[in-house]
Amino acid sequence: MAGFHFELVAPGKLIFSGQAESVLAPGSEGDFLVLHDHAPVMALLRPGVVDVEDTAGQHSRFFVRGGFADVRAHGLIVLAETAIPTGELDAARLDQEIHDTEEDLADAPDEQKALWQEKLDHLRELKSAMKL
Amino acid sequence: MPSLKDLRNRIASVKSTQKITKAMQMVAVSKLRRAQSAVEAARPYADRMETVLANLAGGMAEGASGPPLLSGTGANSRHLLIVCTGERGLCGAFNTSIVRLARETANALIAEGKTVKLLCIGKKGFDQLRRTHEKMIIDQIDLRSVRTITFATAQPIAKRVVQMFEAGEFDVCTLLYSRFRSVISQIPTAQRLIPPEIGPREENATAYDFELEEGDILVQLLPQAIAFRIYRALLENVASFFGAQMSAMDSATRNAGEMVKRYTLRYNRTRQAIITKELIEIISGAEAL
Secondary structure, three states, rough: OEEEEEEEEOOOOEEEEEEEEEEEEEEEOOEEEEEEOOOOEEEEOOOEEEEEEOOOOOOEEEEEEEEEEEEEEEEEEEEEEEEHHHOOHHHHHHHHHHHHHHHHHOOHHOOOOHHHHHHHHHHHHHHHHHHO | OOHHHHHHHHHHHHHHHHHHHHHHHHHHHHHHHHHHHHHHHHHHHHHHHHHHHHHHHHHHHHOOOOOOHHHHHOOOOOOEEEEEEOOOOOOHHHHHHHHHHHHHHHHHHHOOEEEEEEEOOOHHHHHHHHHHHHHHHHEOOOOOOOOOOOHHHHHHHHHHHHHHHHOOOOOEEEEEEEEEEEOOEEEEEEEEEEOOOOOOOOOOOOEEEEEOOHHHHHHHHHHHHHHHHHHHHHHHHHHHHHHHHHHHHHHHHHHHHHHHHHHHHHHHHHHHHHHHHHHHHHHHHHHHH
């Protein structure tokens, strides 16, 4: 089956670039799966795990925070503030992320508080889900 | 005429200066390499971010005016200039040329009857601008304690700029920094940050479906884009700084070398002149007997 081009980029580097069979992304309104020929969509990602299945059927998983997914005719681009392979994720790192988000929440103007609060909840959820 | 001892001291002091400049040059070379790779590493994200923004902005143009961060406040009377310079000197004209660009920009805006505010990143620019534009400087951000610039360095700055914008403190924000082209060429550049300069839209771009409200996504995306642009400017600036420092230190080392050569020649001539003079004195003394 035809794959599509997938790229995961963080400010410091290009983390993943290549053909993918499917990508499961944690959208802010719920997870969604991107396959070949997906309609153009722009979505906000909640902190969570992006699961990439490449054309050989291999899965790689990345923890993503502060991300946007941009699906276009020729592929999917995920812009993330932080992106790390799940293998490198540990409790300390996650705690740091939670701490950062708490600070962001404290700084955010009132009308955006809900958004940040939501992000914080997602992170805590993720932490308990990973039993760290 | 300086005595032999004076000349010897002079040579020794120039030599030790040369050692220092040589060491600084070498440090700058290795730091430059690191800074350059950081600039390179930021490129993919920058390219993707530009396309996403261009597509979004292109999509917005047809209908509503979009959030103020994208389309501006509509006014053009109050300007904020973010001036990024180095924290240290000994880097040739690096800081001065950014400051000159900042002064020219600020003065041109003032001549047009606009209000200008300055936000200085880096100590050197602040020190120089304070002399002429002190009243306009609203703050100085010190990055001296920051060893390597990461995205997290730029975020608080961007947050502050966005907050000021939302509080209605300015209409247009411009970022001044030095773009790194090569070791010998760093170009002081002005980039408009708010409303952002946006490239042409991709040709076959289709209208997006938005999972959330379009505005909600932009509210999240735009501050990030601003933070990223500041981050990128800081990286370019660091690379430019070390590039400038490297070539400045290179020519300083060469100058010191020439100076040592000149003084050594003079030292030898003086020494020989003294010997000749002593011989003449001895010979003429012997003849007189």
